[in-house]
Amino acid sequence: MKLQPAFRNPHSLLMLPFYFLLTASVLLIRVQGQNAAQASGSGPVEAFVDTTQRLGVNFQYRASHTSRKYLLETMGAGVALFDYDNDGRLDIYLVNGAPLSDPTAKGTVPQKTDSQYWNRLYHQKLDGTFEDVTEMAGLQGAGYGFGVAVGDYDNDGFEDLYVTAYGGNKLYHNNGNGTFTDVTEKAGVAGGGWSTSAAWVDLDGDGFLDLVVVRYVEWDFDDVWCGEHKEGYRAYCHPDFFKPISPLVYHNNKDGTFTEVAQKVGLGKAGKGLGVAIADYDRDGHIDVFVANDSMVEFLYHNKGDGTFEDVGLASEVAVDIDGRTYAGMGVDFADYNNDGWPDIVVTNLANQRYALYRNNGDGTFTYASNTAGIGQMTMAHSGWGVRFFDYDNDGWKDLLIAQGHDLDTIELNYPNLHYREPVLLARNTGHGFVDVSAQSGNIFRQAWVSRGMAIGDLDNDGRLDAVLTTNDGSVHVLHNEMATRNHWILLKLVGHKSNRDAIGAEVTLVTGFGPQYATVSTTGSYLSASDKRVHFGLGQESVARRIEIRWPSGIRQTLKDMPADQILQIDEPVTPSTPPKR
Amino acid sequence: MTRRANPGFLPPLVMVWFLGGLGGFAQSSGAFDRGLTEFRAGNYSSAAALFADAEAASPGATDALLYQAKSLVHLQDFAGAERVLRGYVLSHPDSSDALYMLGFVLNRQNRPAESLASYTEAASIQRPRGDDLKMVGLDYVLLDDYADAIKWLEKAVTLDGTNKDAWYYLGRAYYTKSRLIEARKAFLTVLDLDPRDSKAENNLGLIFESSAQPEAAIEAYRTAIAWQEQSPQPSEQPYVNLGNLLMERGRMEEALAPLEKAVALAPDNAFCHMTLGVYYRKIGKPVPARRELERATQLDPENAAAHYQLGRLYKDIHALDLAKVEFDRTAELQGRAAGPKPAPPNP
Numbered sequence: 001m002k003l004q005p006a007f008r009n010p011h012s013l014l015m016l017p018f019y020f021l022l023t024a025s026v027l028l029i030r031v032q033g034q035n036a037a038q039a040s041g042s043g044p045v046e047a048f049v050d051t052t053q054r055l056g057v058n059f060q061y062r063a064s065h066t067s068r069k070y071l072l073e074t075m076g077a078g079v080a081l082f083d084y085d086n087d088g089r090l091d092i093y094l095v096n097g098a099p100l101s102d103p104t105a106k107g108t109v110p111q112k113t114d115s116q117y118w119n120r121l122y123h124q125k126l127d128g129t130f131e132d133v134t135e136m137a138g139l140q141g142a143g144y145g146f147g148v149a150v151g152d153y154d155n156d157g158f159e160d161l162y163v164t165a166y167g168g169n170k171l172y173h174n175n176g177n178g179t180f181t182d183v184t185e186k187a188g189v190a191g192g193g194w195s196t197s198a199a200w201v202d203l204d205g206d207g208f209l210d211l212v213v214v215r216y217v218e219w220d221f222d223d224v225w226c227g228e229h230k231e232g233y234r235a236y237c238h239p240d241f242f243k244p245i246s247p248l249v250y251h252n253n254k255d256g257t258f259t260e261v262a263q264k265v266g267l268g269k270a271g272k273g274l275g276v277a278i279a280d281y282d283r284d285g286h287i288d289v290f291v292a293n294d295s296m297v298e299f300l301y302h303n304k305g306d307g308t309f310e311d312v313g314l315a316s317e318v319a320v321d322i323d324g325r326t327y328a329g330m331g332v333d334f335a336d337y338n339n340d341g342w343p344d345i346v347v348t349n350l351a352n353q354r355y356a357l358y359r360n361n362g363d364g365t366f367t368y369a370s371n372t373a374g375i376g377q378m379t380m381a382h383s384g385w386g387v388r389f390f391d392y393d394n395d396g397w398k399d400l401l402i403a404q405g406h407d408l409d410t411i412e413l414n415y416p417n418l419h420y421r422e423p424v425l426l427a428r429n430t431g432h433g434f435v436d437v438s439a440q441s442g443n444i445f446r447q448a449w450v451s452r453g454m455a456i457g458d459l460d461n462d463g464r465l466d467a468v469l470t471t472n473d474g475s476v477h478v479l480h481n482e483m484a485t486r487n488h489w490i491l492l493k494l495v496g497h498k499s500n501r502d503a504i505g506a507e508v509t510l511v512t513g514f515g516p517q518y519a520t521v522s523t524t525g526s527y528l529s530a531s532d533k534r535v536h537f538g539l540g541q542e543s544v545a546r547r548i549e550i551r552w553p554s555g556i557r558q559t560l561k562d563m564p565a566d567q568i569l570q571i572d573e574p575v576t577p578s579t580p581p582k583r
Numbered sequence: 584m585t586r587r588a589n590p591g592f593l594p595p596l597v598m599v600w601f602l603g604g605l606g607g608f609a610q611s612s613g614a615f616d617r618g619l620t621e622f623r624a625g626n627y628s629s630a631a632a633l634f635a636d637a638e639a640a641s642p643g644a645t646d647a648l649l650y651q652a653k654s655l656v657h658l659q660d661f662a663g664a665e666r667v668l669r670g671y672v673l674s675h676p677d678s679s680d681a682l683y684m685l686g687f688v689l690n691r692q693n694r695p696a697e698s699l700a701s702y703t704e705a706a707s708i709q710r711p712r713g714d715d716l717k718m719v720g721l722d723y724v725l726l727d728d729y730a731d732a733i734k735w736l737e738k739a740v741t742l743d744g745t746n747k748d749a750w751y752y753l754g755r756a757y758y759t760k761s762r763l764i765e766a767r768k769a770f771l772t773v774l775d776l777d778p779r780d781s782k783a784e785n786n787l788g789l790i791f792e793s794s795a796q797p798e799a800a801i802e803a804y805r806t807a808i809a810w811q812e813q814s815p816q817p818s819e820q821p822y823v824n825l826g827n828l829l830m831e832r833g834r835m836e837e838a839l840a841p842l843e844k845a846v847a848l849a850p851d852n853a854f855c856h857m858t859l860g861v862y863y864r865k866i867g868k869p870v871p872a873r874r875e876l877e878r879a880t881q882l883d884p885e886n887a888a889a890h891y892q893l894g895r896l897y898k899d900i901h902a903l904d905l906a907k908v909e910f911d912r913t914a915e916l917q918g919r920a921a922g923p924k925p926a927p928p929n930p
Contacts, residue, residue, distance in 0.1 A: 228730065243923045272921070296921035297914055314891065314910035315898060319917075324888025326917050352761045365898075371831070380793065381761055414730035417762050 046442030047392065047426065048467070048479040055478055056129045059094045059120050063473035064110075064144075065409075066102035068223055069236050072166055072194065073100070074407050075216070075274075078147040078528030079470050081457035082159045084137075085178055089124040090457045090532055092468055094476055095145035095163060096120065104221040109167035110144040119145055119163065128460055138180050143167050147453075147528035151200025151209045153252060155501040162211060164195035164528075169213065173256075189258050191248045194219050199276045199524035201287055202500045202553050203265065204307040208252040209500045214273030214291050217242035227410060235410045239294045239328075244270040247291065266309040272296055277334035277525040279343035280507060281316075282364050285555060287505040287520075290318070292329035292347050298356075300345075315365075318345055318358045322368035327353040331454075331527035335389040336360070336518040337398045337429055341509070343520065346375070348384030348402060348527070351411075351418045355379040355387070355402070357434075375400075375427065378436040382422060383407065386454025386527040390465050394487035394538030396514050397429035403451030403469050403527070421448035424469065424479075444479060451477075457532025463489035463566060465536055470529075488539035488565035494521055497573045498554035505553040508535050512542035539565045615645045622650060627657040643674060652684060656691075664688045679709035690718055695725035713743025721752060732756045740772075747776045754786060763790050781811035785821040792828055800828055808841075819849035823858055830862050838862055846875075853883035861892055869900045880909075887916035 063073045077095040084091050096119050098110035112118060119141035122130035134140055143165035153160050158174035169191045172180035184190050194216045200209040219242055227235030246268045250258035262268035267289065275292035282288070286303035293299065297319040301309040313319030320326055327349040337344050342360035349355060354376040358366035370376035379402075386403035393399070404422035411418045423445050427434040438445035453470040460466070464481035471477065490510070494503035506521040517537055523530045539545065548560040552573050563569065618633030634651035648671040655664035668685040675681060682705035689698035699722045702715060711719070716739035723732035736753035740746060754769030767790050773783035788803030804825035811817045826842035829835075842862050845855040860875030876893040883889055894909030 240921055240924045244918075244921065297917050314894065314913055315906065317895065320888075320891060320913070324891035324913065326921065377794075414733075415760055415762065417764075 046444075047437075047440075047481065047483045048442045048444055049482050050444045050447075050477050051480040052476060052478045054129070056131065057092060057122050057476055057478055058132075059096075059122070059476040060116070061094070061470055061473060061476070062097045062099075062117050064097055064100040065473060066100050066104070067234070068103050068221075069226065069234050070100060070104065070221060071217075071219065071236050071239075071242075072144060072146075073097075074236050074409065074472060075196075076144075076146050076452060076472060076528065077470055078145075078164075078197070078453040078530070079455045079468050079476065080148040080150050080161065080523075080530035081455040081459070081468060081532045082150040082161075082523070082530060084121070084159055084174055085123065086158065087124075089126075089128075089461070090459050091124050092120075092122040092130065092476075092478075093139065093148055093161060094120045094122070094470065095148050095165075095453075095528070096141065098144040100144075103223055106221050108221050112140065112142060115140075124459070133178065137178060138182070139172060141165070142170055146195065147197045148530050149198035149200050149211070150523045150530040150533070151211075151504060152501045153200065153209045153211070154256060155208065155496075157501060159502075162189070162198050162200070162213075164191075164198055164213060166194050166219075168192060169195050169198075183256065187250075187256060187258050188260070189213075189248075189250050191215075193245055195248070196274050197276045197524070197528050199278055199289070199522075200502070201278050201289070201504055201522075201524070202252075203249070203287070203289075203303070203309075204251070205286070205553060205555075206252075206254070207496075207498060207500055207554065208254050209502065209504060210252050211248075211250040211258065212267065212276055212289060213248040213250070214271070214276050215245045215247055216274060216294070217272050218245050227408075228414075233410055233413060235408050239272050239296075242272075244272050244293075244296065246270045247273055265307060266304075266311075267301055269299060269311055271299055273299075274330045275332035275347070275525075275527050277332045277345070278505065278522050279334040279520045280505070281334070281343050281345075281360060283342070283507070285551070287553070290332055290334050290345055292332040293326075294328045294330060296326050298326075298329050298347060312364075317368065318356075318366045321354070321356055322371070327356065329356070331385045331387040331403070331525075333388050333525040334522075335398060335520065335525075337389050337400075338431075339397070339515060339517050341516065341518050343518070344369075344389075346387055346389065346400065348387045350383045351381050351406060351415075355382075355384050372433070374433040374435060378427060378434070379425070381417060382425060383418075384425070385452045386469065386529055388454065388456045388467075388526050388531060390456045391429075391536065391538035392426070392465055392481055393428070393483050393485050394463065394489045394540065395485075396487075396512070396517060396538050396540040396542075397431050399429045400427040400434060401425070401454065401456065401467055402427070403449075403454040405448075405450040405452070405472070409450075419448060421450050423448055424451060444477070449477065450474060452527060453529040454526050455529040455531045456526075458491060458534070458536065461491070461568060463491065463536075465532075487541065488543050490537050490539060490545055490563065490565050491568040492535040492537075492548070493533075493568065493570045494535065494550065494552075495570060495572045496552060496554070497575045498556060499552045499573055502533055503552065503573065504533070507551040509547075509549040510537045510545050511547040511549075512539050512545055514540050514542050534568070614640060615647050615650075618647065618650060618654075622654055625657075627654040630654040631658065631663075649678075649681060649684070652681075652688070656684075656688060659691075661688045661691045665692065677708055679705045682708070683711070683715055686715075686722075687718055690722055690725070693725060695722035698722045711742075713739045713746045713749055716742060717746060717749040717752060720749070720756070724752070724756060729756055729760050733760070745776060747773050747780070750776070751780075751783060751786075754783070758786060758789060758793075761793070763793055766790055779810045781807040781814070781818065781821065784810060785818070785824060788821065788824060792824075797828060797832055801825060804828070804841075817848060819845040819852060819855055822848065823852075823855050826862065827858050830858075830865065835862070835866050851882055853879040853886055853889055856882065857886075857889045857892055860896065864892070864896050864899065869896060872896050873900070885916060887913045887920070890916065 080093040081090045121137045121139045123133045145165045147164040149162040158176045161172040163170045171184045173183045198213045203210045226237035249262035249267045251261045271293040286305045289301040291299040300313040302312045329347045331348040342362045345358040347356040357370045357375045359369040383406040384402045389398040402425040406420045426438045428437040450472040467479040469477045496503040503521045519535045523533045545563045550558045614637035621630035631654035634647040637647040652664040652667040686698045686701035720732045720736035739749040750772045757766035770783040785807040788800045791800035804821045807821035822841040822845035826838045829838035842859045856875045857879035863872035879889040890909045891913040894906045897906035
C-alpha cells in the first residue's frame with residue numbers, strides 16, 4: 001500500500017494545526033500478560049547478557065588493518081535494528097569492510113572480493129534466533145562499508161536501507177517480499193568521498209523522508225606516517241591532517257529519485273562529520289539536525305521552517321565544551337534525559353575530553369552538563385562511539401549505553417592508562433544525574449572490546465531494550481536485557497499517513513502519575529547505526545499511561561488516554577477526525 | 584570551567600649549568616674580569632656589555648661570548664643570546680656547552696625543533712645531564728608530543744632523581760595525559776624534595792579536582808596559596824584554580840576574592856580575565872563581565888575560548904550583532920585549528 005499525503009504543502013497544515021482527542025487509530029499489537037520481571041523470575045540477574053552465539057549471529061567485521069594505518073581501518077562500522085519483513089520482530093543488518101592491500105594505491109575504491117566482506121542481514125525467526133538471509137535479500141553490499149540508515153522513503157510500508165561506504169553509497173529498496181533492489185543509480189544518491197552516518201528525516205514536512213549523509217574528511221590512500229617513527233608506533237593520523245568536507249543532503253522527489261540540496265537548504269557547511277541525530281530542540285514544530293564533528297566545532301542546524309537551516313551551534317552553546325574547546329565528536333544522541341520536555345544532546349569523544357552532555361535550557365540554548373551530571377568524571381579516561389539515551393530499567397529515566405574503545409591501536413604504548421579495547425559503559429540516570437553502574441550490570445561490562453557502532457531496540461518484544469554493538473575487526477555482540485525489574489513499560493509503533501510512514505520526527509509525550517516523558521521518533525543517532533524506530537517508555541510503578549500525546553510531523557496532534565502498560569501499541573496517524581479506530 | 588591557565592611549563596630562567604663556571608676556556612683580559620664581577624653581582628646588562636668588549640678586544644681568547652649569552656639569558660634577551668651563541672658555535676663547533684645553551688634559548692623562543700637539533704648535536708659531543716634531558720622533554724611538550732615528552736622527562740629524573748623541576752614537569756606531562764596516579768606520585772616527589780613547593784601542591788589540587796574530590800582540591804589550592812604567601816613573586820595559578828572551582832561548586836561569594844587576586848597578580852593573563860568574566864556573567868553582572876572578557880580577547884586575540892565566552896555574554900545582553908562577530912571569530916579560530924595541517928614527513 002502506498003499512501004499519498006493529502007496535503008502537499010506542509011506549511012498550510014502547520015499554520016492550522018488541529019487537535020484530535022482520539023483513542024482511535026490504535027492497534028494493539030500484543031499485550032504482555034505479565035511484566036518483564038515477572039517473566040524473568042526472581043533472584044539476581046545480570047542487566048545485560050551477551051547472547052550473540054546462542055542467537056546465531058555469527059558476524060565478523062573485517063577492517064583489513066594494514067601496516068600503513070589507513071584511517072578508515074579504525075572507524076567502522078554500523079548496525080541497524082529494523083523489521084524488514086513486518087513480522088513484528090526486529091532483524092539485524094551489519095555493515096562490513098573490504099580487503100585492502102598493503103599498501104593500497106592512491107585513488108583505490110575498495111571492493112568486497114568475497115563473502116567474508118559482505119554486509120549481512122540476519123532475519124529473526126519465530127523462536128528469537130536469527131538466520132543469515134543476506135544473499136536472498138540481495139544485501140551483500142559494496143565497497144568498504146561504514147554506516148546504515150533505515151527509513152521507508154517511498155511510504156510503501158517496508159523499511160528501506162541506505163548504506164554508506166568509502167567511495168560510494170547504496171540505496172536498497174525493500175521490495176516487500178524479503179528482497180531488496182539496489183536503486184542507487186536511479187535515485188541519484190550514490191554520493192562520494194567518505195560518507196559516515198546518515199539520517200532519514202522529512203526536512204521540509206512534505207510527508208516523504210529526505211536523507212542527510214554526513215561525511216568525514218577529504219581522504220585518499222596516501223602513505224602518510226603519523227605517530228612516532230619507530231617500529232610498532234605508527235599510528236592513525238589525526239583528522240587535523242585532512243580537510244573537512246560538506247555533507248550530502250538529498251531531497252526526496254517523491255518519485256523514487258532525489259535531488260542533492262545541501263548548500264541550497266543551508267546544511268552544506270564543511271565539517272568532519274561522524275554522527276548525526278535529529279530532534280526539534282526548540283519545539284517550534286520543525287525538526288532540527290545535530291552533526292557530531294571530529295575535532296572541530298559541532299553543528300546544530302536549526303530548521304527555520306521554510307525548508308532551510310542555519311547552524312546555531314555556537315550561539316546555542318553546543319558547538320564546544322564548557323571551556324570553548326572543540327573535541328573529537330563521534331557518536332551522538334538527541335533526546336530528553338531529564339524529562340523536562342526539551343531534547344538534550346550527548347556527544348561521545350576521545351579520552352581526556354569527557355563526553356559532552358548538553359542540557360536543553362528551553363530557550364534555544366543549552367548548558368554543558370557533563371560535569372554536573374556525572375558524565376565528565378566517569379568518561380574522562382574513555383573513548384566513546386555509539387551512544388543512546390534509553391531506559392534500560394524502565395524506571396522512567398533515560399539512561400546511557402556507550403560503545404567504547406580508543407581509535408588508536410597503539411594508544412597503550414604511550415598512555416598505559418588508556419585502552420584500545422574498553423568495556424561498554426552503562427550510565428544509569430537517577431533523576432539527579434548519571435551514575436556508572438557498569439560494574440554491577442553483568443560480565444559483559446568487564447570485557448574489553450573495540451566497540452564502534454551500536455543500535456538499541458527491543459529484540460524480543462519483552463519491554464526491555466536490548467542492544468547490538470559492532471566491534472572493529474571483531475565480532476558483533478547482541479546484548480540481551482535481562483534486568484530484573486517489575487517496572488512497567490510501553491512500546492509505541494507510530495504509522496504516519498499524512499506524515500512520512502515511519503513517523504520519523506513525531507514528538508511523543510507520555511504522562512503517568514510519575515510525570516511526563518518525551519521522545520522523538522527516529523531511527524538515527526548513535527554512531528553509523530540505526531535503531532528500532534518504535535518509541536519505548538519505562539513507566540516505573542505506573543501501570544497505566546494516563547495520556548499519550550503525539551505531534552505528528554504533519555502538525556496533526558493526537559491524544560490517547562489511559563493506555564495500559566506492558567504492551568506494544570501501533571498508533572496510526574489520523575487522516576481525518578472521522579477516522580475509525582483500528583483495534 | 585575546568586580549563587586551567589598556563590600550568591607552568593615555562594622552564595626556570597636560570598639553568599643548572601649556568602650556576603657553575605664554564606670550564607675549558609682561557610680566562611683573561613680586564614673587560615672580561617670586570618664582566619665577571621658584574622655578572623656575579625647580578626648586573627647583567629653591564630656584564631653583557633663588558634663581555635662583548637672583551638670579545639671585541641681579543642676575539643676568541645676567552646669564553647666571553649658564552650658569558651655574554653648567559654647574561655642575555657638572565658635579561659630574557661633570548662634572541663640576543665642566540666645570536667651570540669651562533670657566532671660562537673661557528674668558531675667552536677665542538678663546544679657542547681654552547682650547543683646545550685643554544686638549545687635552551689631556542690626552547691625559550693618557542694622553537695622546539697631547532698632546540699632539539701641543538702641538543703642532539705650537543706649530546707653527540709658530551710653526555711647530557713638531567714637538566715638537559717628535562718629541556719628535551721619540554722621541547723616535546725612544545726611540539727605537543729607528550730609521549731616523547733614523558734619519555735625524556737622520565738630519563739631526566741632517572742639520571743637525576745633530585746631534579747625537582749624535572750619531576751614537576753614530568754608530573755605536568757602525566758597530568759596533561761590524564762595519567763593521574765603517576766602525576767600524583769611525581770608531585771609528591773617534588774614535595775619530598777621541597778616540602779613547601781606551592782606549584783606541586785597546586786597541581787595536587789588539580790589532580791584532586793580531576794578525581795572528583797573537590798573539597799580536597801580546594802584545600803590543596805588554599806595550602807598552595809598559604810605556602811607562597813611570603814614569595815616575592817606569588818603565582819596566580821592557585822588563586823584562579825581555587826576561584827574557578829568554587830565558582831563551579833556554586834560558592835560564588837567565596838570565588839570572587841581569589842579570582843580578583845589572580846587578575847591582580849597576572850594582569851596580562853587572558854585566562855584569569857576570562858575566568859573572572861565568566862564569574863561575573865554567572866552572577867548576572869554583565870558590565871564587569873564584559874570588561875573582563877573583552878580584556879581577555881584583547882590580551883589573547885587568538886584564544887577561541889575567550890571569544891566564545893564573550894559571545895555568550897553579548898548574547899545575554901542582546902548585543903546579537905556583537906555576539907555573532909564573536910561566535911564567527913570562535914568558529915574561524917577553531918576552524919583554523921582543525922586544519923588541515925601539513926602531512927607529517929615519512930621516515
